[in-house]
Amino acid sequence: MTDTDTDTTFLQHLARIADALEKHSPTDPSPEDIEPAAAYVWNRAKRRLTPVKKVNRVDLPLLCGIDHQRDTLLSNTIA
Template sequence: MSEYDFKKIEISLDQIVGALERLSPPPSQYPSFENHDAFVWNTAPDHLKPVIQVSRVELDLLVGIDRARDILLENTLKFSEGLSANNALLWGARGMGKSSLIKAVHQKIIDQGKSLKIVELQREDLASVSRLLDILRTSSQRFLLFCDDLSFSHDDQHYKSLKAVLDGGLEGALKTSSSMQRRIEDI
C-alpha cells in the first residue's frame, strides 16, 4: 500500500471514531441536579445516572411502621432544611418495607416543595464513595445517600469505606441504609 492509501485509511478511521463518539458520548460525571431528584451511582466509569421513574409506594400505604416512619421523616425533613440530622440504618427482615420507607420519605419531602436528591449506591461500590462525594461537592443541593441491603463479613474492607463516610464526608449528604442485620457490630 502506498502512503496515500494509508492516509485515506487514517482519515476514514478518524471519521468513524468521531461518529461513534457522537453516537455514544462518555457519560458526564456531573449531571444536571436541577432536572432530576434521583440518581444511581455507577463506577464503570464513575458517573451519576439520573433515574427518570423511581419505583416507590406512597408513604401512607406503609403500615405497621409508624414510629420508624415518623422518626425517619422528621430527621430527613430537618436535613432537607439544612438543620442537623442523623445518619440512619433501618434494619429488619426481608420484605418489611425498609427500602420502600426510605424512598417514600424522599418523595414526601419532594412533595412538600423541599429540594432533596437521592443517590443510590451498591454495597460493592462503597470503596468509591469518596469519588462520589467529590462529584456531589460541585453542587449546593442536599443529597440522601441510600445503600440498600447493607451487610458485611467480618473481614470485609468495604466497612472501612463506610466508616470514613460516616465519620466525615460531605455536610450536604445524609446517609441512609437498609440492612437485615440489627447490630452495627454485625455489619
C-alpha cells in the first residue's frame, strides 16, 4: 500500500465521520425561523429561543430600592 492509498483511505474515513456527526447535529435556526415576540426564553432541549406568550411587565416607578439594578437593566435594554 502506498502513501497515496493510505492518505485516500484516511480521508474517506474522515469524510464518513464528518457525515455521521452532521446527521446527529441539530441545525442552527436561521433568524427567519424565530417568530417575532416581546421576550424569549432559551429552550435547552431544542437549542433555540422560544417566544414568551405573555410577558409579566412591572412599571419601572413601582421598583423601589433597586436603583442600581434598574439603571443597569435600562442601560442593557435601551439602545
